[in-house]
Amino acid sequence: MPRRPVRWCVTALLGGSLTLTTTSAPAAAEEAVAVPIENPRLDRPVVPSGAQPQAPARWTAQQTQLFSAKLASHPERLQAASLNRAGPGTLTTRLWRVQKGAEVTLTWDDSPSPLHECTPGEVTGGQLYAVIVAGDDGDVSTPFTTKGTVRGTVNWQTTVTHTFTAAENNPKVTFASKQPDKASKCGPLLTRFAATQNPAPVPYGNKKPRLPTPEAYKGHAVIFPRIVAADCNRSPAACRFEQDDRYSFRYYDRPRMVGQAYINCTRNSITDERVVTWEELPYDNITQYFVDKEHKPLTPQRALLKESYVHVATQIESGFTRADGNPLEMATTNPLRWNRTEDRKLSVSVQPGEVSWIEVQPARERITGTLVSTTENERLDITVDVPSGSLADRFYQRTGPLSKVEQTRCGDARDNARTPDNTIGAPTLRAFGPVGAQPAGMTTRSRPVRAPATRAGRD
Numbered sequence: 066m067p068r069r070p071v072r073w074c075v076t077a078l079l080g081g082s083l084t085l086t087t088t089s090a091p092a093a094a095e096e097a098v099a100v101p102i103e104n105p106r107l108d109r110p111v112v113p114s115g116a117q118p119q120a121p122a123r124w125t126a127q128q129t130q131l132f133s134a135k136l137a138s139h140p141e142r143l144q145a146a147s148l149n150r151a152g153p154g155t156l157t158t159r160l161w162r163v164q165k166g167a168e169v170t171l172t173w174d175d176s177p178s179p180l181h182e183c184t185p186g187e188v189t190g191g192q193l194y195a196v197i198v199a200g201d202d203g204d205v206s207t208p209f210t211t212k213g214t215v216r217g218t219v220n221w222q223t224t225v226t227h228t229f230t231a232a233e234n235n236p237k238v239t240f241a242s243k244q245p246d247k248a249s250k251c252g253p254l255l256t257r258f259a260a261t262q263n264p265a266p267v268p269y270g271n272k273k274p275r276l277p278t279p280e281a282y283k284g285h286a287v288i289f290p291r292i293v294a295a296d297c298n299r300s301p302a303a304c305r306f307e308q309d310d311r312y313s314f315r316y317y318d319r320p321r322m323v324g325q326a327y328i329n330c331t332r333n334s335i336t337d338e339r340v341v342t343w344e345e346l347p348y349d350n351i352t353q354y355f356v357d358k359e360h361k362p363l364t365p366q367r368a369l370l371k372e373s374y375v376h377v378a379t380q381i382e383s384g385f386t387r388a389d390g391n392p393l394e395m396a397t398t399n400p401l402r403w404n405r406t407e408d409r410k411l412s413v414s415v416q417p418g419e420v421s422w423i424e425v426q427p428a429r430e431r432i433t434g435t436l437v438s439t440t441e442n443e444r445l446d447i448t449v450d451v452p453s454g455s456l457a458d459r460f461y462q463r464t465g466p467l468s469k470v471e472q473t474r475c476g477d478a479r480d481n482a483r484t485p486d487n488t489i490g491a492p493t494l495r496a497f498g499p500v501g502a503q504p505a506g507m508t509t510r511s512r513p514v515r516a517p518a519t520r521a522g523r524d
Contacts (some may be wrong), residue, residue: 102261128154135341148242149252166265183251193243306384320426330475428456
């Protein structure tokens with residue numbers, strides 16, 4: 066249909082009170098924000114004395130030791146991890162809720178080892194290690210050196226800093242000993258980790274039918290999302306959904322026409338009564354993942370998440386309610402709505418020579434967050450896109466003058482090239498009027514129409 070000027074437009078907001086305010090989207094952060102690190106001070110598990118050949122809780126380690134606070138001799142009496150046990154080792158974590166493209170600043174404290182088994186050559190000039198993160202073309206290793214010390218003492222250097230741009234979501238960070246002795250247990254000590262980020266921009270351009278692929282982890286290792294989805298779906302309390310407010314937002318979808326367009330070909334205004342019905346459906350990247358990556362659509366075929374992964378849907382609903390300022394999940398007037406159907410009876414006045422139609426611009430919510438297992442060391446980053454319960458739909462009645470084609474069709478039978486038989490039925494204006502050619506073989510005749518004579522005329 067050709068573009069036409071719109072004569073007037075009426076907007077009605079459904080599902081809420083009439084308001085002139087618009088939704089505010091989260092703006093890109095201008096200042097650095099804290100990044101949570103699990104067990105950043107390495108105080109779990111507690112080492113009563115000496116050193117234990119074990120990893121700090123919530124860290125992944127190989128060939129490391131955990132020093133007691135007394136042995137580590139940190140100014141804040143913190144435990145520390147040694148990057149050597151029976152040779153060089155590694156200590157690994159992930160920075161959760163950091164998106165690809167974020168600028169990350171990581172800080173920590175380091176010291177040479179205080180073990181008496183160290184030789185003067187291993188500690189006098191400081192001890193070597195590296196920080197390894199993923200880059201665009203493979204892992205990037207940045208070297209560091211502790212301060213030097215005399216054998217048997219520490220020399221803590223506070224707030225060592227490393228800045229990098231995240232090349233992946235939830236970037237993995239590994240601290241690796243680079244001490245040359247492949248059998249020595251004398252390695253650098255690390256503790257008191259912290260991180261900040263300048264967050265990556267919110268990806269407003271992601272379309273709801275193609276949401277980002279979910280990412281799953283067991284510990285710090287990447288695993289298949291179907292594993293965590295199945296584990297979370299075992300019971301309502303198997304996982305807890307944590308919403309990421311930074312990348313969750315409300316928005317108005319593109320307006321779309323609902324119902325039919327009414328074209329007034331008469332010389333009078335017409336009142337058109339109609340019932341307009343529209344439905345808003347949910348989208349999520351779990352069901353999209355099963356179709357796209359696993360090639361196994363959920364049962365029933367391409368079902369809603371609420372129907373196929375019932376417990377996961379419940380966990381998302383609970384997390385949404387908590388993030389909405391209801392931490393105890395009490396009764397709420399703004400629950401998460403997976404789908405919504407609206408009916409509206411309208412009485413529309415269409416002026417002569419105009420066309421009228423209805424458009425709806427639905428309010429939706431993009432919810433991003435993580436399903437965190439309550440029993441397993443697993444997590445699953447997910448995104449859902451659902452109808453909004455806190456933002457009103459925009460409802461438009463539009464009208465405009467007829468285009469030239471529509472004016473022509475007002476005298477047309479409105480058949481088209483695909484109409485199977487256009488000769489059956491009463492003739493239309495197309496057969497006798499000025500529009501279109503007279504059908505072949507059809508003759509016409511005319512006679513004047515006179516008004517009946519009046520009594521006075523007969524008299």
